[in-house]
Amino acid sequence: MLPQVMATRYVTPLREGGSLPGIVEADDLGTYVMKFTGAGQGPKTLVAEVVCGQLARRLGLRVPDLVRMWLDPVIGKGEPDEEVQELLKASGGLNLGMDYLPGSIGFDPLAYAVSAAEAGRVVWFDALVNNVDRSWRNPNLLVWHGDLWLIDHGATLIWHHSWRSAEAAAAKPYDASDHALAPFHPDLDAAAAELAPQVTEKLLAECLADVPDAWLDGEPGFAGPDAVRAAYADVLAARARTLHERITLGPPTPDRPSQAPGWLTGKDGDAR
Structure with a gap:
């Protein structure tokens, strides 16, 4: 189970993406990037963050530590921004915190070289979780103490927004042509041999056990949280077996619109 902390001070919003995460201090004296259950996509985004973060960590990739973060909405009373106030009011209870990496910088492919082996592992992982939001447009990668760190996995596991598509999602191909690390010639064969x-x-059961029941309970069509966990595991296990055969790497397409869903880009409120 993820450790739990109490939010003690809301510091500042991070106005990137559609979920309006914020930097928050906690009672363990740590500073976290907090994602809120009251944001547009609700708990599903937090579920994706936990599943992907814990899975990436167990596969040897660098991701910030995760915590369950309890929020008392009263801390938002002094916040002058009405949008932030409403978000905090709507997010009382259990939320998600990601360790804040002070001094980290956004990944720039012109300034930071990535080996073919590491690029292959990251691309393979993103294909596994069907990450539509680690492109050259928005890498969602940080460099911290000279190492590459993966962040922001809310736009993964997108089949969980419509479980009817889950079976098809297991065999869905992954086009990595616009992936942020595509220019580094990812060694996908080596990654598949190592990670699959x-x-x-x-492993999947361990990762899914870290998702709080409260974020899974009440999912239509499922008897309870454990049934939802099993559904996630089924898709991920099936994808992993032959995933490397369905990853394509072609030339980047600078003129093509972003393939991220509308709810992520803010152009559409429909998660499906």
């Missing part, structure tokens, strides 16, 4: 055997039933 690690995506076991046990």
